[in-house]
Amino acid sequence: MLLQSGPPIEPRLLGPAQIRDLAQRLGVRPTKTLGQNFVHDANTVRRIVADAGIGPDDVVLEVGPGLGSLTLALLTEARRVVTVEIDPVLADQLPRTIAEYAPDHAERVDVVTADAMTVTVADLPAAPTALVANLPYNVAVPVLLHLLAELPTLRTALVMVQMEVAERLAAGPGGRTYGIPSVKARYFGTVSRAGSVGRSVFWPVPKVESGLVRIERHPRVDRPSAERTTVFAVIDAAFGQRRKTLRAALAGWAGGPVEAERRLRAAGIDPTARGETLDIDDYLRLAAVEGSGPGPDHP
Structure with missing residues (x-):
């Protein structure tokens, strides 16, 4: 008699203890140079995935997956997750973390070791339809604009950035914070705020609050x-x-x-x-x- 396999087991998410344990095992100390602040709150990553509005047909691009907190949550909804990680130590560990916490979903994750500032569509194993990422604070705007320009298949983006950056990206004409990032982001699509994220959900705790920004792409991207x-x-x-x-x-x-x-x-x-x-x-x-x-x- 053949036994039928059950449905895939949902990924387990990382908490503060797991994040610190992983970092200790890897000898990882978050650096300001790479803008590393790791999310350790399961409810926060669940909220980000829900707000992103991704579905089972989406190929999600995640920039800076770090220790994998958001990656694991994305696997509950997306068809495939393509991660771009500049840190080779973190990039090497991520598949192992996925295998441990989401064994039934491990084949749906691709890890690309590269700088998101220079990555092109040719560097990715699949064309992404959505960008969902906790972007490094120090390069958030140039990374976002670069990816929107290089990857015309991206239909939506939901990114977590420093609150000040979120306000600038979503600002409208005439406002105090309206500037170059605001206008250039609007070249690619409709930009809006999608809420705030407190400092306590990160390790190490940053000195500033974070904000979520959503971009819904419009047909203008097909222009030369x-x-x-x-x-x-x-x-x-x-x-x-x-x-x-x-x-x-x-x-x-x-x-x-x-x-x-x-x-x-x-x-x-x-x-x-x-x-x-x-x-x-x-x-x-x-x-x-x-x-x-x-x-x-x-x-």
Whole structure:
């Protein structure tokens, strides 16, 4: 008589004791250089996975899995989890942790030892549909923008970042915290806050609170990369001299203040406005205006 195997056993999650034990066994001391703060609270990782809205068809990209707290929780919902870890010691340990705490799900995890700042779609074993990650505080914005640019298959992103960064990413035009990260993130999709995370759920305990940011991607990502380069150049120029009017701030980009004003008026933008009053659609229109002067390559 053949015995039928039961359903897969759900992964066990890591708590404070397991996190510290793993770190001690590996001789791991979290470093500020790599922005390492490990989540040790099961309810927090469950909440992140629930808020991410991922399902059984999703391939999730996780950046900086660390000791595997969030990875284990992601396995309860996703079809596959692809992790990118820069620390070779942590990358080597992760498959062993998954085998111990989620043996029935071990084949659904891929570990890529690489720097998320340089990783491309060719480096990944599967095309991810969702990004869910506790991003290192010191490189959160450049990593997020790089991945959104490099991985057009990403439909959604839910990232945990420093609270100040979360506020900047989700800020709207005219606000005090609205700046380059806010506009560039909006190039890829709709950005919103998804709650806060207290310091006590991390080891070591950081000095700042954390926040969750959600990005729902829109069709704009299918446009050529040359457009993104031009749009981002306009955004950088507009905020590079934040106190100046756009006519003055964009003079270097356009090839002079007169040409900057012509382009602004052609895009339906007041030349006396400032960069923080414009939304991404304004920057898209401005970047699309054909120039009569030297343009963005002007020194």
